[in-house]
Amino acid sequence: MIRTEQVSKFFGAQRALGPVSFDIADGEAVGFLGLNGAGKTTALRILACDLRPSSGSVSVDGIDAITQPHEVRKRIGFLPEAPPLHGDMTVRDYLSFAGRVRGMSAAEVKKRLPEVCAQTHLDEVDNALIRHLSHGFRQRVGVAQAIIHAPKLLILDEPTRGLDPFQIVEMRNMIRSLKEHHTILISSHILPEISETCDRLLILGAGSIIAAGTEAELTADVARTGRVIVSARSSDGDHGAIHKVLSAIDGVDHVTYLGRHDGGDGFEIAATGDVRAAVCRTLVENEIDVLRLDRAVRELESVFMSVAVGAGAAPAAIAPPEPALEKVAGGSDAKN
Amino acid sequence: MQKISIIFRRELAAYLRSPIGYVVAAVLLLFDGVLFQARALSAGEQLSADILHAFFYYTSGVTMIAAVVLSIRLVAEERQQGTLVLLTTSPVRDVEIVLGKFLAAFLFLAGVTLASVYMPLLILVHGKISFSQVAVGYTGLLLLGSTCLAMGMFASTLTRYQLIAAAVGLCLVGGMLVLYYLAQVVDPPLKGVIENMDLFARRFDGFMTGILNLADVVFYLALTYFFLLLSVKTLEAKRWQ
Numbered sequence: 001m002i003r004t005e006q007v008s009k010f011f012g013a014q015r016a017l018g019p020v021s022f023d024i025a026d027g028e029a030v031g032f033l034g035l036n037g038a039g040k041t042t043a044l045r046i047l048a049c050d051l052r053p054s055s056g057s058v059s060v061d062g063i064d065a066i067t068q069p070h071e072v073r074k075r076i077g078f079l080p081e082a083p084p085l086h087g088d089m090t091v092r093d094y095l096s097f098a099g100r101v102r103g104m105s106a107a108e109v110k111k112r113l114p115e116v117c118a119q120t121h122l123d124e125v126d127n128a129l130i131r132h133l134s135h136g137f138r139q140r141v142g143v144a145q146a147i148i149h150a151p152k153l154l155i156l157d158e159p160t161r162g163l164d165p166f167q168i169v170e171m172r173n174m175i176r177s178l179k180e181h182h183t184i185l186i187s188s189h190i191l192p193e194i195s196e197t198c199d200r201l202l203i204l205g206a207g208s209i210i211a212a213g214t215e216a217e218l219t220a221d222v223a224r225t226g227r228v229i230v231s232a233r234s235s236d237g238d239h240g241a242i243h244k245v246l247s248a249i250d251g252v253d254h255v256t257y258l259g260r261h262d263g264g265d266g267f268e269i270a271a272t273g274d275v276r277a278a279v280c281r282t283l284v285e286n287e288i289d290v291l292r293l294d295r296a297v298r299e300l301e302s303v304f305m306s307v308a309v310g311a312g313a314a315p316a317a318i319a320p321p322e323p324a325l326e327k328v329a330g331g332s333d334a335k336n
Numbered sequence: 337m338q339k340i341s342i343i344f345r346r347e348l349a350a351y352l353r354s355p356i357g358y359v360v361a362a363v364l365l366l367f368d369g370v371l372f373q374a375r376a377l378s379a380g381e382q383l384s385a386d387i388l389h390a391f392f393y394y395t396s397g398v399t400m401i402a403a404v405v406l407s408i409r410l411v412a413e414e415r416q417q418g419t420l421v422l423l424t425t426s427p428v429r430d431v432e433i434v435l436g437k438f439l440a441a442f443l444f445l446a447g448v449t450l451a452s453v454y455m456p457l458l459i460l461v462h463g464k465i466s467f468s469q470v471a472v473g474y475t476g477l478l479l480l481g482s483t484c485l486a487m488g489m490f491a492s493t494l495t496r497y498q499l500i501a502a503a504v505g506l507c508l509v510g511g512m513l514v515l516y517y518l519a520q521v522v523d524p525p526l527k528g529v530i531e532n533m534d535l536f537a538r539r540f541d542g543f544m545t546g547i548l549n550l551a552d553v554v555f556y557l558a559l560t561y562f563f564l565l566l567s568v569k570t571l572e573a574k575r576w577q
Binding site (some may be wrong): 049050070071080082102145 | 339342343346349350353354417418419420421422423424425426427428429575
């Protein structure tokens with residue numbers, strides 16, 4: 001469906017993307033994951049024929065996107081980060097306009113409109129002015145304009161941006177339903193969006209693809225190089241003794257004391273492999289109570305943190321999911 | 337052609353739905369009326385041909401400003417609001433985008449300009465001028481308006497900020513207006529070249545007196561074509577940036 005070879009994009013002397021090469025098969029749902037400024041939007045705009053690459057080749061359905069952009073555009077539906085909506089038009093008029101500029105006849109648009117409105121749950125507001133709609137509805141109109149001409153490839157740039165949790169769930173369900181009819185490419189810096197809707201992930205960092213594969217393939221690496229948070233309590237309250245016990249466990253590379261944690265003493269363990277069982281067993285054998293034992297962060301988040309930060313992106317750019325995880329991200333950074 | 341028509345209808349509807357269209361129409365007609373009353377009719381007893389000349393002189397100024405104001409939003413506003421991407425990711429050529437938008441702005445400007453026709457008609461009824469003098473004058477206004485629209489549109493393709501686009505558009509129009517005066521202080525053969533590039537003093541005079549000079553018509557059409565071509569090329573170039 002999509003083949004990119006050595007694609008790069010420069011804005012002046014600044015490299016925004018590449019060189020990157022990847023293939024996306026027909027019917028796949030692929031997630032572009034990366035921190036802000038990683039090059040996701042640039043890559044999507046090139047695929048949507050909105051930007052021309054500085055070098056490299058892009059083909060969609062076997063058609064060269066650089067020499068035949070019109071043919072490629074007919075096959076693509078694009079939802080940019082900010083949906084391209086005309087606030088002065090009604091939803092119906094706007095979708096008709098979007099369909100017509102994408103090459104549909106008036107009769108085709110008339111036939112297709114009810115289907116699209118039903119698919120994106122816009123039936124109730126199809127006569128409302130777009131500027132009067134809530135953010136969630138506007139985002140749906142954005143998706144509707146991208147699918148009005150039934151494109152083979154659907155490109156969604158941060159489709160859940162600015163939505164509330166309820167709207168995010170609705171959008172996710174909508175995207176899942178679209179997978180039946182379209183090859184989908186979604187970008188996001190929010191991991192659950194990608195992991196819950198996509199078959200495969202491409203992780204971008206500093207303009208390059210730094211990891212690619214299914215969630216299972218990517219998280220397999222994390223299991224081999226695990227990080228564990230443990231909260232333990234010894235009878236004499238000596239956290240130094242616990243530290244010594246933990247450090248002596250096979251496979252443990254480094255132990256960091258985190259202070260008081262969950263009613264005990266908190267430690268972060270950097271290890272080669274999954275040492276959770278060994279940690280638990282050793283602490284119990286040494287008559288130390290185990291109050292909490294966790295892998296440091298969600299598996300996919302670990303992958304993201306390690307590859308994205310390792311690729312040179314600024315750690316400060318990462319939106320930390322919760323305070324306890326920030327330490328782990330920092331540790332990961334230090335290690336990398 | 338079909339894409340041009342779709343974009344043309346959308347743009348024309350945008351003028352009719354937005355306040356900017358009505359504000360420009362109201363201000364243009366108000367200034368035309370006030371200037372006609374205060375300047376063209378208040379100079380005492382005059383030949384009706386002189387009054388018509390004065391009417392087209394003042395109306396041309398208002399038309400040039402209105403054309404720039406109407407055109408600056410065409411691309412800059414869409415780029416600022418992020419709506420241009422709908423067109424740039426659709427199978428629509430840049431030339432179709434430019435022509436669709438330009439024709440909508442031109443038709444709107446033409447409609448508003450022609451709404452002032454009651455004033456020369458008053459001169460026609462009460463004075464001694466011919467209908468062809470009025471028709472030639474309006475042809476000139478529409479050609480001048482179309483040229484200024486094309487200049488404004490070019491300015492609009494350069495930036496996402498309408499204020500900057502307005503400044504660039506007005507500078508372009510203003511720059512071409514003063515060419516005539518610049519020509520007065522340089523020596524031939526440069527004098528002739530600059531004088532012929534002038535947008536108003538030399539080129540528009542014939543239209544105000546009812547003389548349809550083919551060279552002037554071709555000049556305005558060529559200038560319109562030139563700035564529309566620049567607009568298309570600028571849109572294309574933005575994709576390479």
